[in-house]
Amino acid sequence: MKPQLVRVARGTAGVAGAIALAELVVRTGLVDAEDVPPASTVLLRAAELFADIEFLTAVADTVRAWLGGLLLATVVAVALGLLLNATPWLNSAARVVVELLRPIPSLALIPLATVTFSSVTQSKMSLVFYASTWPILINTLYALRDVDPVAKETLRSFGFGKLAVLLRVSLPSAAPFVATGVRIALSVGLVVVISTELVVGGGEGIGGFLMDSQTGGGQTDLMLAGAVWAGLLGLLANAVLVGTERRAFRWHAAGTEAA
Incomplete structure (x- = not known):
């Protein structure tokens, strides 16, 4: 097999x-x-939610804020990582700022996000962006730092400029590790977006659905069914990223197995 x-x-x-x-x-x-209802009851309710248009709309709200914030964080974090790696003095100056901001919980910034942005979706995206930026940025910086210097010097010796070295050596070498950072950020972002929906309220997303399921006496089976869907979303998104990594970075997997 x-x-x-x-x-x-x-x-x-x-x-x-x-x-x-x-x-x-x-x-x-x-x-x-x-x-706590039996697992069979929870799974049955989760299957019934697949035909619930209102719940599917809530799922779409969560996914939109989650993936939107993650995509923005990926673009910004990779670009910032390239900039800091290329300018050592800026990297040294920014290190303290990064280490200061990175431990701050995203949920602690909910009041600031709700005041700054006019819609709940924008608030959720901003918090997902903040939480997802750090694992991607850190992975990018460490990956670029560990690129083989001999490969870069070899390309320079043949007359290639900084941009060519970046595109031909640095980025391809760092890409698998950046992808790992994105997968970590994926899980973090899902936790943040649902937690924000639970705290902010407004009935939006899976978090809003979980809150509504507990009103009027509470429906624990329905709440757990919604939580199952949240787990399935994370599992599916992770599986897609893992499959994409295996296809896009086959050379990296082959090198790792050989080592």
Whole structure:
């Protein structure tokens, strides 16, 4: 069996085992079914949400803010990483600023975002952008720093300029590590956008749906079904990025396996 199929089979078995364990815990009475519904009930409600137009609209709101902020962060972080790598004095000056801003939680900036931007979507995108920028920027800087200097000097010795060296050596070498930063930012951005929807309210997105499901006495099965959808979104987006990386950077995977 191919290694990829083995990984898929193991992952599927792991998910099935986790679902069975969650079902068993409730069915045996270890957890009160009124507090936490069985996994089978949650999955059934999650499947029903697939035909719920209102919920799908909420999902679209979340995805739009999530991917929009991530795309903007990718463009800005990679461009900033290239600039800082090319100018050592600016890199040294910006290092303290980066280390100061990076630990600040995005959720702490929600009041500032809601005051600065007129719409909830813009607020969510700005916070996703802020949270996603740092892992991409850090990965870009470290990747560019570790590019083989011999390869760059070889190209320069043949008369190639700085731009050619950047496009032919630095960017291709750094690209797999930048992609890893994007995948990290992908998960961070999803957490931030749903958390922002939960805090800001307004009924937008998956977070707004989760809040609404708890009004009027609460529907725990519906809330957990919405959470399952959030997890599926992250899983699907990560799978797409991993598949794209394997196709785009086959040479990198081959070199890693050989090493």
